[in-house]
Amino acid sequence: MRKATELIEENNQKRELLNAENEKIYTDVLLYIRTDLRVDEQAAEELLMDLLDHLIEAQENGKDAQDFFGDSLEAYADELIANMPTENKRNILVLFSTSILGLAGWFALSYGLINGMISIFKPVDNEFALGSVSLILLSLVLIGIVGIFVIFRVIRTSVFKPKVNEWKVYVLSGLFGMVGFAFVVGVGFFFDGKGPVIQIQWWVILLVGLVLLGVNKGVSRLSIN
Amino acid sequence: MALRSQLLKGVLDACVMAVVEEQPVYGYELSQKLQKIGLPNISDGTIYPVLLRLQKNGFIKGEMKPSATGPNRKYYFLTDEGKEELEQISAEWLQIADPVSKLLKRSEKDEKSNGAN
Numbered sequence: 001m002r003k004a005t006e007l008i009e010e011n012n013q014k015r016e017l018l019n020a021e022n023e024k025i026y027t028d029v030l031l032y033i034r035t036d037l038r039v040d041e042q043a044a045e046e047l048l049m050d051l052l053d054h055l056i057e058a059q060e061n062g063k064d065a066q067d068f069f070g071d072s073l074e075a076y077a078d079e080l081i082a083n084m085p086t087e088n089k090r091n092i093l094v095l096f097s098t099s100i101l102g103l104a105g106w107f108a109l110s111y112g113l114i115n116g117m118i119s120i121f122k123p124v125d126n127e128f129a130l131g132s133v134s135l136i137l138l139s140l141v142l143i144g145i146v147g148i149f150v151i152f153r154v155i156r157t158s159v160f161k162p163k164v165n166e167w168k169v170y171v172l173s174g175l176f177g178m179v180g181f182a183f184v185v186g187v188g189f190f191f192d193g194k195g196p197v198i199q200i201q202w203w204v205i206l207l208v209g210l211v212l213l214g215v216n217k218g219v220s221r222l223s224i225n
Numbered sequence: 226m227a228l229r230s231q232l233l234k235g236v237l238d239a240c241v242m243a244v245v246e247e248q249p250v251y252g253y254e255l256s257q258k259l260q261k262i263g264l265p266n267i268s269d270g271t272i273y274p275v276l277l278r279l280q281k282n283g284f285i286k287g288e289m290k291p292s293a294t295g296p297n298r299k300y301y302f303l304t305d306e307g308k309e310e311l312e313q314i315s316a317e318w319l320q321i322a323d324p325v326s327k328l329l330k331r332s333e334k335d336e337k338s339n340g341a342n
Binding site for chain 2: 002046
């Protein structure tokens with residue numbers, strides 16, 4: 001059986017066989033299904049591949065995507081989603097933890113690296129207030145999760161609209177970015193110096209980052225297809 | 226009329242199972258066969274919600290196999306449960322098909338004569 005990642009790769013290549021108009025319609029359906037977080041990923045990718053194979057063959061026989069999907073794309077896609085198996089809890093948990101581990105890992109890695117480089121020229125601040133640091137990390141995670149939901153929401157509600165106000169999407173995303181950034185900075189400001197203060201060398205943070213990314217790689221193998 | 230009403234959904238499920246029982250097919254073949262039989266208003270995409278529903282209920286199973294034209298395709302087979310279900314639906318359908326068509330044809334006539342008045 002082909003894994004979801006292989007199917008996605010194959011899908012990307014095969015989509016180029018569609019003509020511009022069919023590709024646009026097919027991609028809309030694809031986005032709508034992929035951004036539905038309840039749907040089992042493996043089942044979704046298998047279905048998307050079946051649809052694509054079929055659509056390519058139909059196109060060769062002179063049919064277009066409009067004939068294929070019927071009058072209402074959204075109703076059609078909703079009907080597909082309603083009949084698809086839902087993602088199991090274990091995979092949701094894996095996705096959730098790998099997102100956080102990955103984020104924290106890259107953050108620690110770059111933080112350690114930058115401080116390491118700065119420390120060549122001047123002494124760096126090694127003191128961390130544990131309470132404040134964990135609060136800031138927590139708010140980063142929160143913003144990340146809310147961000148994913150907001151972005152997916154925006155995609156899903158706009159994908160089948162004939163005319164999307166692109167500037168509206170940009171303004172919305174920009175606004176969210178600003179509010180998120182202000183939120184994290186605010187948490188750092190109001191909860192400055194909370195909790196016990198400890199000293200951590202830059203290379204320790206760098207190592208922690210590497211370990212987190214390693215763990216992340218291990219955890220990501222735990223999802224079942 | 227769209228093939229979305231409950232009644233037609235059930236009928237379409239049975240039709241898909243009947244085609245699959247005859248011979249395992251992949252998506253494109255299946256829609257071609259259904260169109261050839263003469264079912265009205267079946268767009269190619271119509272079969273996919275049906276296929277998903279039948280798989281979810283365990284009535285059919287998909288399997289990757291090389292096709293006659295070359296690339297691997299997902300072929301659908303009828304399971305034992307599917308066979309049972311198909312037999313049951315067929316029996317029910319055959320019982321009601323004749324009387325219902327008769328009845329509906331008559332009321333169509335009535336409507337026409339009412340309209341003439």
